Amino acid sequence: PTIYVITPTYTRFVQKAELTRLAQTFLHVPQLHWILVEDSPHKTPLVSGFLASSGLAYTHLHTPTPRDRKLQEGDPSWLKPRGAEQRNEGLRWLREDRRGQPGADTQLGVVYFADDDNTYSLKLFEEMRGTQRVSVWPVGLVGGMRYERPVVEAGKVVRFHTGWRPSRPFPLDMAGFAVSLKLVIANQDACFDGDAPMGFLESSFLQGLVTMDELEPKAENCTKVLVWHTRTEKPKMKREEALQKQGLGSDTAVEV
Ligand code: UGA
Ligand code: MN
Numbered sequence: 001p002t003i004y005v006i007t008p009t010y011t012r013f014v015q016k017a018e019l020t021r022l023a024q025t026f027l028h029v030p031q032l033h034w035i036l037v038e039d040s041p042h043k044t045p046l047v048s049g050f051l052a053s054s055g056l057a058y059t060h061l062h063t064p065t066p067r068d069r070k071l072q073e074g075d076p077s078w079l080k081p082r083g084a085e086q087r088n089e090g091l092r093w094l095r096e097d098r099r100g101q102p103g104a105d106t107q108l109g110v111v112y113f114a115d116d117d118n119t120y121s122l123k124l125f126e127e128m129r130g131t132q133r134v135s136v137w138p139v140g141l142v143g144g145m146r147y148e149r150p151v152v153e154a155g156k157v158v159r160f161h162t163g164w165r166p167s168r169p170f171p172l173d174m175a176g177f178a179v180s181l182k183l184v185i186a187n188q189d190a191c192f193d194g195d196a197p198m199g200f201l202e203s204s205f206l207q208g209l210v211t212m213d214e215l216e217p218k219a220e221n222c223t224k225v226l227v228w229h230t231r232t233e234k235p236k237m238k239r240e241e242a243l244q245k246q247g248l249g250s251d252t253a254v255e256v
Contacts, residue, residue, distance in 0.1 A: 001108045002031045003125055004181065006090035008083030009047065009116045010039040014232050016046060016256060018116045023054045029125045033101065035093060037086035038062040046255060059101075063089040069194050081201040083174075084194035087113055095185055109181030113174045117232050120175075124226035127218040128178040134210040137219035139176040142229035148173060152221040157212055169203040170212075175227045177202070183209055 005026065009015060019036075026032050034056050038047055041064045051058050065085050071077065094111065098104045110131045114120065128135055136157060138149030143163055150157040150172070162171040170177075184190065193204035219226050243249045 001110055001129055001181075002033050002103050003029065003129060003178075004033050004035060004090075004094060004109055004111045005114045006035045006037065006087050006111065007114050007116050008037050008039060008086030011044060011046070013235050013237070013256070015116070016050060018232060019047070019050055022114070022116055022120075023050075023056060025120050025122065026056055027054075028122050032057065032125070034058040035090040036060055037089050039065050039083070039086055049255075057102075059093060061086075061089050061093055065194070078198050081192070081194055081196055081198075083115065084192040084196070084201060087205075088191045088194075091184060091191060094181065095188060107182040107185055110178050111181055111184050112178040115174060117230060118175050119228040119230045121226040123224075124219075127226065130218075131178050131180050132216060133183050133214055134177055134179050134206065135216040135218045136172060136177045136222065137217070137227070138222050138225045139173045140225040140228040142173045142175075147225050148176070149222045150176075150215060150217060152217045155217070155221070157215040157217055157222075165199060168199060170206040171199070172202050172206070173229055174202055175229060177206065177215075179209065 007022065009019065023034075026034055036047065036051060036058060038044060038061070040062050043060055043062050048060060051060050063085050065082075069080055069085070071080055071082065091111075103109070110128055112128060124137070127137060136150045138147045140147045142148050145163050148160070148162045148171070151159045151161050160166055160171045165171060187209055190205055190208045192201055196204045240249060
């Protein structure tokens with residue numbers, strides 16, 4: 001089965017660096033189709049050029065997060081969900097526009113939501129490729145913990161190891177599950193709720209799709225960490241700004 005990876009992304013200094021890291025991981029994964037969705041009212045030249053030269057099979061989409069749902073400068077990062085509209089746009093493409101792609105005549109496939117800043121082991125993709133409905137595994141460095149994970153007993157998920165509101169329907173990070181394309185297509189209404197309270201974005205999507213006892217544990221019964229919720233530091237631009245004031249800023253024609 002093809003793995004369809006949906007990635008929301010937005011313009012910032014580290015964007016091209018993040019996308020380069022991601023693309024060069026994906027280049028090692030057989031049968032991967034990257035659905036990159038820009039949080040923007042238009043496709044940007046940076047991302048268009050990047051994808052064209054990436055060597056990957058891809059679909060380039062865009063949709064802006066409505067202003068009232070978007071984090072503003074100075075807001076704490078947890079205030080509003082990020083990437084919800086973009087993931088929904090990726091789902092819409094899979095359900096409506098996938099025609100014309102190799103393998104589009106079948107419903108064989110796996111859908112994974114990969115944020116642009118996390119770190120992914122190649123082993124993760126082989127684990128998820130066998131997903132029947134919804135597969136799950138641990139995520140490292142998330143939720144203020146070394147890892148969060150589903151707890152497996154006798155091959156079934158019985159609860160979740162998480163430090164925060166374990167009563168959530170699915171207390172899983174976005175990076176911790178994959179869904180079969182068949183299930184995505186059979187449940188046309190399943191989508192991410194951009195108004196979901198903190199920590200409930202993943203549940204808003206999974207709730208309608210699956211129950212806890214149907215989850216398929218991967219990564220050796222959820223004992224191995226194959227994805228890390230890394231976050232990239234925002235670069236400081238103090239010198240750049242000082243030089244710009246003197247007319248000596250870096251050449252804006254150089255893409256970074
Ligand atoms: C955590 C989870 O890992 C995310 O999957 C979840 O979407 C997020 O919380 C949330 O609660 O909304 P975190 O590292 O805090 O993630 O979020 P980011 O990595 O900053 O953003 C998640 C994705 O959305 C990234 O791919 C990012 O590029 C994208 N994004 C972020 C946008 O498309 N627009 C934005 O304005 C911000
Ligand atoms: Mn992140």
